[in-house]
Amino acid sequence: MDNITQSSAKQQPMSDIDVDDNSWHRVSPLAILYFIEKLFLGLLNNIFYMLPMFIVLWDEIKANPWIAAGIIGLIITLITIFAIWSFFVFRYRLSDGTVEVKSGIFAKKHVNLPFNRIQNVKIEQPFYYRLFDYSSMAFDSGGSLNQEARLIALPLAFAKELQQEINAFKPANPMTDVESTSFDEDGNPTNSQSANSNASVETVENTRSIGDLVLHGITSNRIYIILAAAAPFVNDIFEFFGDKLEGFGVDIQSHIDNDPMWQISIYAISLFLLVIGIMTILSIIGAIIMFYGYTLSRTEDKYIRRSGLITKHEVSVPFSRIQIAIMKQDFLDILFGRINLRLDQLNAQIANANVSQSGTNKLIVPSVFAYECRDIIAHVFPEHGLHEVAFKAISTRFIIRYISFFVVPITGILSYIAYHNEGLSAWVVLVISGLLTAIVYGRWCRWGYQYNDAYIYIRKGLLGRDRYCLPITKIQRITYSQSLFMRKNKLVSLKIYLASGSYTIPMIDEDHAKRVYNYVLYKVESEAKAWM
Amino acid sequence: MENTFSNHILHFDDSRIQSPEATPLAEHYAMVNTAVSIVTLLIIISVALVAIFQPIWPMPDEGRTIAVYIASGVTTFFLLLIGYGYFAEKAKGYCVREQDITLFKGLIFRKVITQPICRIQHIEVKRGPIDRKVNLAKLHVYSAGDIAQTFEIPGLDLTLANSIRNEILAHKDMQHHG
Structure with a gap:
């Protein structure tokens, strides 16, 4: 393994960071691991569609295990061959303030990305790179260009230097200049443009401890991270537990038939609590996988988020690219006084189109206190008042509208069913309508808006906010x-x-x-x- | 900062628009649109009728009656829809000002959508085969806030659509960002 590191170091020595270097470079052979991962994940994602085939052929497979093993072996060999091949055709070049990447076996791709078009430089360290201090870099060019470049298997130090180089690259384009100076009420620049020299000085703005992440896991559902990873195996997992239960001699049917009602309800409640408990623990694990070692650093004009237990992610987002600040609170967050802060960039659909792990490239600060939230937002949107704004209520007609178009019809249908059907008691109908009315009212209570000369504020939610x-x-x-x-x-409703x-403010006064x-x-x- | 901002309505013909009211779309646009819908409906109905009454694989009489009922029900529904569509298209309008372009639409839900010109990323004049026959065009305006809905003004006279496009392209903020 040592050879690999050495040989790659030869291919791209540290001193080689010369932006005007015009030759094409090959990356370290570690890149093969990346391609294997990518091909394997691609295969795994498609396995869902192949399931019917497996089911049909299951008896055949059982009858001839060697052929099945042979096929699997063939697939693995093919993946390896393609990974190595991909590695051989992968070249990159840094010249004249552009990064160029050539890749692809059958569909050749040549991406040419000028530094000044690069919105985000993201450094990722999957676990197989971390062993050798390597990393991969993803360059995001923003929606309209719709191209993304990725450099893989670069020494971490080199990646960092390149990142700085790109960040330091001040475009001649006036459009990008204005940005960091915007958002003063009088149009005066808020921070001086000349301080370019300390643009790369990083200050750590926020870190998250394990305790914070545990809290985040409890309050926000981060379970999908684990679910997503486990999705291909869900059936097996359920089967496994089903078998285990039977193995322990638990026969649910006989219990339901024989035990008294109170005992069954206790079973049900404990089962429910058990499920909630397991989900919470999984969610906590998910939160830790995603946000372990979270730091949010700030340079003069951008935020850099680093986190991740297995794969380390680094996302840097210039302040100017941030379109909106969102303080999200679930019911439990309100109880604990924590806030999940999101600073969104371009439409998530574009941003996620080429990144499989959504969420990892967003600028999110999990479970922070209100004052931290205020300070973090203030660097992007100076003098924002999001934390203290007195929201105006929307019209009470909102309640009338949803009760008449939503609650009344549902109640009508339910009453009709209850009238003609013994199974549905009138009480159930009453409770459901009451609940729906309460939901509508609760929604109305949460809706709020406010504006000043620089910002529009919106508040919504039901239990959360x-x-x-x-x-x-x-x-x-x-x-x-x-x-x-x-x-x-x-x-009037405004969108x-x-x-x-897009963000809606429903049913407000026409003059406003x-x-x-x-x-x-x-x-x-x-x-x-x-x-x- | 000296305030030289102005946002008056621009006139593309020797127009009568003096207030920020909507200019209606081309006179024949709603008519053409409705005609196209009716022709499509007629084609579908005739296909259905042929299918119901063709003698090669005759339908049982009962099934035939039900099929006729369904066909007439569907036809009535679509005729009502087309009628509504006619008035909805009639109600559409637009307004081009120095700094922005606005689309008015909706019968029951009245909507006024305004797109500042400085936020436009690109702009297209589109014409389908029917548009070409009747000398109409659609003006598509794209901005970054776009993914779900594009901003489209249909039923413009071709020359008008082109002059609006040129005017927008000539706008100083468009040239900055283009």
């Missing part, structure tokens, strides 16, 4: 809509489009809506500030 801070100068488009009823009652998605609508357009159009 999400608060949004939308910088007005980044708004892409605005929709003003009114139904016949709303027109009669002088109400605001940012590059990160007009003011917001006109002000947004005035602000966006008169200042014409860059949105990324």
